[in-house]
Amino acid sequence: MARTTMRAYFNLAILVAGLELLAIGVWFVLEGARIDQSDTMMVGYITGAALLASAIWLGGYRPRHDEFVEPADDTALREAKARLDRMDPARLAEHVADLCERDGLADVETVRVVEDAYAVDIHAKRGDGSLAVVRCRSTEGPGPVAGGVVEDFVTALDADLDRAGPVLLATTAGCFSAKAAAIAASAGVVLLDRGALAHWECDKETPASLAA
Known part of the structure; x- marks a missing residue:
């Protein structure tokens, strides 16, 4: 308001x-x-x-x-980040899928990633009909997401010849390593850490790549 x-x-x-x-x-x-x-x-x-x-x-x-859009207060953001910290891959995927549906994406579905026990993919259609893919990956420990995680995601995307539309990697981690950020930038993958997910939830800051 x-x-x-x-x-x-x-x-x-x-x-x-x-x-x-x-x-x-x-x-x-x-x-x-x-x-x-x-x-x-x-x-x-x-x-x-x-x-x-x-x-x-x-x-x-x-x-x-x-x-002017009134931002969420610090308490709401802290609580959102605390909830994200406790989410396993399945729960994180459910949470992100709920955010996608709330923000108008259609045909939202979760797809288990066989080669990565810590990841679940979300497929959803944007307003222009293109397919968006969001990989949801929970992490253990305080460290950043490593470059190998993003590299594996990019490899899987390259193998999918029918893919068209934006790709995102959402995580419960607080940040990404420099290598992960570099790989994502070169491959066109949008990275969402715990802070970005909290703002998406509380401030309704839908990632621009999903808001077509």
Whole structure:
């Protein structure tokens, strides 16, 4: 839900105060020039300054609804990451499949990966009809996802001649190794670590490659 931030309100207060001080200064300058200025006219100056400040703020400072999406708070993200840490491959695949269905992908199905006991693939159709493949791989221990994991995924993809559409690798790990990132980049594989999955769940930040 969109909202006006406290910083935007602070900008409004500064703008109003500045223009009202300017209006009061103009009143005193005119008084010093011996131009008759009544107290009523000062009130008019101040009111006019406040209205002008509000108009400027509405036009430039206040965030528009289509520019601001309220992010999930840190507690929600921490809880999401903690849940991901406890997921085995099957549960991770169910979770990602639920996210795909929530975000409008069709014909979502899970496919067990025979050659990797820690992985489950998800096949889903995007809005343009192309098939997206998401490999869900849970990890053991705090280390990053190794390059070999991504390499095996790319090899399996290369063997699938009918594949068309984006491919992603989602994991419960907190990061990927430099080698894994390099292999993924050269093969066009989108990597989603635990943090990215938590944001997908809590902030509804659908990976761009799935949102066609």
